[in-house]
Amino acid sequence: MIYLDAAATSxxxxxxxxxxxxxxxxxxxxxxxxxxxxxxxxxxxxxxxREAVAQLLGVSDPARVCFTNNSTTALNTAICGLFGPxxxxxxxxxxxxxxxxxxYRLAEQGLELTILPADExxxxxxxxxxxxxxxxxxxxxxxHASNVTGNVVDVEKIGVFCREHDLYFVxxxxxxxxxxxxxxxxxxxxxxxxxxxxxLLGPQGTGxxxxxxxxxxxxxVVGGSGVHSYDHRHPAQLPEGLEAGTLNAHGLAGLxxxxxxxxxxxxxxxxxxxxxxxxxxxxxxxxxxGVTLYGDVDAPQRTAVVSFNLGEEDAGEVADVLAEExxxxxxxxxxxAPLIHEALGxxxxxxxxxxxxxxNTPQDVAQAIEAVKQLACRxxx
Amino acid sequence: xxxxxxxRLVVTFHTTAEALKTEQVARQLGLEGxxxxxxxxxxxxxGLAWSGPPETETDLKHALREAEVIPEQLVTLTx
Numbered sequence: 001m002i003y004l005d006a007a008a009t010s011x012x013x014x015x016x017x018x019x020x021x022x023x024x025x026x027x028x029x030x031x032x033x034x035x036x037x038x039x040x041x042x043x044x045x046x047x048x049x050r051e052a053v054a055q056l057l058g059v060s061d062p063a064r065v066c067f068t069n070n071s072t073t074a075l076n077t078a079i080c081g082l083f084g085p086x087x088x089x090x091x092x093x094x095x096x097x098x099x100x101x102x103x104y105r106l107a108e109q110g111l112e113l114t115i116l117p118a119d120e121x122x123x124x125x126x127x128x129x130x131x132x133x134x135x136x137x138x139x140x141x142x143x144h145a146s147n148v149t150g151n152v153v154d155v156e157k158i159g160v161f162c163r164e165h166d167l168y169f170v171x172x173x174x175x176x177x178x179x180x181x182x183x184x185x186x187x188x189x190x191x192x193x194x195x196x197x198x199x200l201l202g203p204q205g206t207g208x209x210x211x212x213x214x215x216x217x218x219x220x221v222v223g224g225s226g227v228h229s230y231d232h233r234h235p236a237q238l239p240e241g242l243e244a245g246t247l248n249a250h251g252l253a254g255l256x257x258x259x260x261x262x263x264x265x266x267x268x269x270x271x272x273x274x275x276x277x278x279x280x281x282x283x284x285x286x287x288x289x290g291v292t293l294y295g296d297v298d299a300p301q302r303t304a305v306v307s308f309n310l311g312e313e314d315a316g317e318v319a320d321v322l323a324e325e326x327x328x329x330x331x332x333x334x335x336x337a338p339l340i341h342e343a344l345g346x347x348x349x350x351x352x353x354x355x356x357x358x359x360n361t362p363q364d365v366a367q368a369i370e371a372v373k374q375l376a377c378r379x380x381x
Numbered sequence: 382x383x384x385x386x387x388x389r390l391v392v393t394f395h396t397t398a399e400a401l402k403t404e405q406v407a408r409q410l411g412l413e414g415x416x417x418x419x420x421x422x423x424x425x426x427x428g429l430a431w432s433g434p435p436e437t438e439t440d441l442k443h444a445l446r447e448a449e450v451i452p453e454q455l456v457t458l459t460x
Contacts, residue, residue, distance in 0.1 A: 033428075035416055047398065063402075227395075229428075239398060240398075
């Protein structure tokens with residue numbers, strides 16, 4: 001089997017991740033809940049994970065790395081914790097439903113929403129931000145890297161815009177954390193939301209949000225915190241303030257191993273390896289008759305995500321044949337990002353997404369190219 | 382009485398993160414001490430306290446300042 005679906009989850013993980021999860025299950029108790037050795041061991045593991053994430057993502061204080069079970073929860077926490085009825089928020093057509101749906105729901109309650117359009121290459125124009133400004137604009141919520149095209153948004157530029165206009169800036173780093181340079185301070189991001197199981201190489205069920213020092217969020221969930229047990233209100237201090245309930249310490253042990261692996265091997269080195277594979281794939285398929293590639297595939301900075309279609313075939317059909325006949329795992333459909341598919345003109349049939357890990361091989365790429373060639377021949381395009 | 386009472390330096394914190402940070406810096410400095418449940422005589426935001434011999438107070442205070450940890454309480458008491 002050839003796994004080319006790293007944008008969905010990092011199936012090809014370094015072995016240290018699973019080992020760390022198993023070891024944690026056998027050695028740690030409940031984090032932040034008491035002072036016996038197993039509990040302390042769990043708390044230390046979680047704290048080490050905060051430090052590692054803070055180091056990788058340029059967060060000033062590890063205590064402001066708050067863990068959730070995925071990026072969707074982190075984004076809901078950030079969006080619902082910062083914005084409400086009467087506020088105006090700007091987002092983009094590149095967004096995943098984990099951004100769009102919380103915003104749509106708030107819009108039903110009176111939030112004003114502007115969605116910046118994407119062009120036919122799936123790119124937004126940052127100058128549209130100025131035109132969208134209103135007196136009640138409170139913030140911008142924006143994808144760092146598209147999960148459909150792999151194209152990258154100039155988040156530092158948007159960060160400057162937000163600082164100039166005193167706006168909150170929420171960055172969805174689901175596709176970029178562990179892959180591109182994500183530095184909360186350089187970006188000027190109020191909140192950076194990440195998932196643990198993609199570029200950070202951790203297990204599913206891990207993720208979080210990094211909250212800038214001057215930002216206060218209303219928690220999405222309140223409850224057990226391990227501190228201030230007699231107070232009726234959930235504590236405000238971070239990270240406990242945004243971490244009601246027992247954390248996934250076993251998963252976070254795995255995330256710590258994944259982030260540790262990235263720090264040890266160098267994010268840029270791993271990124272270059274997977275980009276070489278993605279570029280080889282693009283070069284190998286772009287001239288095959290009937291192949292349509294989406295997005296700006298020649299952009300100098302992008303992620304190793306490539307979406308394509310073959311002739312007029314349904315993307316799901318192509319992905320199914322790739323899996324059944326060639327053992328190649330890809331992701332077809334709308335990728336939970338409806339608006340960019342509208343911009344690309346692929347709403348009806350979706351697209352086939354291949355996404356590479358640094359743990360894929362040139363042979364994987366060669367076989368994928370050959371499979372696409374064979375399918376194109378079969379279609380007699 | 383389960384254990385013989387001793388005079389100890391006890392530091393309490395607003396958050397678990399601060400308690401763990403304190404444990405880390407104390408270890409780096411080689412200070413004798415460890416994390417314990419917060420004694421009943423004190424109340425704190427975090428259920429963990431750091432406890433060490435009273436003579437560690439000066440070094441620990443310095444380390445906490447360096448680490449930018451603001452304790453909720455820092456007291457010497459018999460526990």
